[in-house]
Amino acid sequence: MAYKDEQLSEEKVFKDPVHRYVHVRDRVIWDLIATPEFQRLRRIKQLGTTNLTFHGAEHSRFNHSLGVYEIVRRILNNFKGREHWNNEERLLCLSAALLHDLGHGPFSHSFEKVFKLDHEYFTQAIIVGDTKVNEVLQKVGPDFPNRVADVIGKTYEDQLVVSLISSQIDADRMDYLQRDAYYTGVSYGHFDMERILRVMRPIEDQVVIKSTGMHAVEDYIMSRYQMYWQVYFHPVTRSAEVILSKIFGRAKALYQDPDYEFKLEPTHFISFFEENVTLADYVKLDETIVQYYFHLWQEEDDAILSDLCERFMNRRLLKYVEFNPNLQMNDYMELMRLFKQAGIDPEYYLVVDSSSDLPYDFYRPGEEEERLPIHLQMPNGNLKELSRHSDIVESISGKKRTDHKLYFPVDLLKALTDKRVRNAILEILYGQGESSNVD
Template structure:
């Protein structure tokens, strides 16, 4: 086929030279990703971050395409070119199973985007599967095995999923660009120049170590400054509480949801199919939320209004040992008239920026290897003081969220709110 190109703000041009890739992009399952935001609640804080999973998946594919181009040209004795298409397809489809408001929806309705990704790839009911089977009957299973990390060639797996992979490199650059936060910027060009296939995975040449180091620090900064932003997490918690109320209310008022949000019914009943899952996207959910604003249920309508109109909960941080102290705050919230089951909540976010391989852990990480001039390998943190300083340590916080109204004192509940605020200011809690 003639080369197709997609103009992209991160990679300039995304090149498609293989018919299978182009056909996959044009499937209904992949086009659905245009309607799934990459960082949905982050857009409530960084208003430019309206980009989609579609653009991210194309970006991951483009990085993978560039990497295997280097491998095929310079490392033919180590890289098997027969696996190049597999890498590009896995990169393109790695997030195809993400759903509407993905992670928040998953926690409440017990769905799993990785499982759905594999099902979309392997189910004979999908357009994607039909295209993949044209490559080879077992090709869908091979792609799915890359996604679930069971494919035997670690070179292939690590390009898609490791501590420095095509997925992470694209979302850091892309999220940084669209949020206008520059923390996620790093030298992708240099990293691509020094990436190497090795016997059991991938490594990076010693003279490019500082580019890899910069990537790790950029990732750390993006998590601390963008992904863990208190306001974005407040909106995520608000969304969680809204969906929880709807799920519980369905048992009492099924007719309201049959009319206002029919595509959610299979999830309320816990009998959803793949087709039901694919019928939902962020736009469909937002339409439902707007209809819920007119519900006769005061809690559902208020939570929906708060979410649609960005009425952000406030928060304080607390230590795990002090979680029992939160009950006093919940009681004050209840006294003012807010049901604490829906108007308070805990949001915990921690991240491990980098870690060495620890086989004793349930999900050990594949460490980043630096290829020395003599051909030996050295783990990144043994060479980089900066990476060593943050290696193996988790960073983040626990936050208790509550309505912003609890911080005002201009109504009949002024005395209760003063007591609430006094408790916020004790030694157990930090900031708000």
């Protein structure tokens, strides 16, 4: 029997709090899970710093990746024998679902922003590079690693396969919304996934939804909307991300300063600081290593790096106020001047952070990122774009919401001995000077 068709002697299962069980029968999938690159995902949290806001959010990219695989496995069971579905693509879909987040780094998005990295690039690099994952995929066929990488890069010729993992209603989102809701303890992310899976239909280059399942999809869209604003963009989580980004930025600046010498050589970060990261360097780094450095950097001679690391490790976060950059830029410039006068470096302690989300979009020619809309399959077989049939979805379609916060260390402000400067800062931030409640 060819390796790609080989089945385990008995089905293996992972007990899962979201899907109850994750089922594995294919030898290829079982071998991929056992690779060091996939096991590394146990040491990368799915939600980065969110556990500092919702203490239960300790789940990993490993959990999520298994969940996405399981959802795709169930979808493909429902697709079996249907027109437009080529069952020869089954193993490709399962492999891409399992490996889609393989390239995430520690504290993913903050890490990527500072070091100008792209997790999708590293996901593809791990799949086609000199790795154990590649060894397993090569045993399926010499072109199989590239096919898996193309699915994840959204360039695979069969866009139906791509849409299962990356679209406006895909296995990735369906897993993370439910999983993140479960571990954060909120109710927003729950929707009737089983109903959605039952009404998904393969049609040429995309998955469509039977019109009878429209209300379950509405629930899914609204769950996503609520999760982004109540969990993913929570201002306390964003405060921790601001500190995290500034730690990485400060450590990089100190490394580039010829007059500064670290007490502990930042060995694992050197190629990132020098912007010549190899694949081997990348896969060695996980959150346990990063936090080891943060723990030790609390003792560094540099006061800023030491303070930022202590804040992050002990959850002594920055406070925030609402901020409108279009109307308050003069205030921001004045705050920068006052911070410098007070001896507080605004580069690290006065930070504007912005978040934005588009909960659902319809196709608009000429847009930079083409977002294929969700289509409903009507009883006569015709397709109808979701927002044209659903008043709920239509009300939020194409409406990008953006939120800005200004973050600052209220403890350092309260400790200022120059009352004139302190009051001037508080007046701008709160409008009440020294009498403001800055807790």
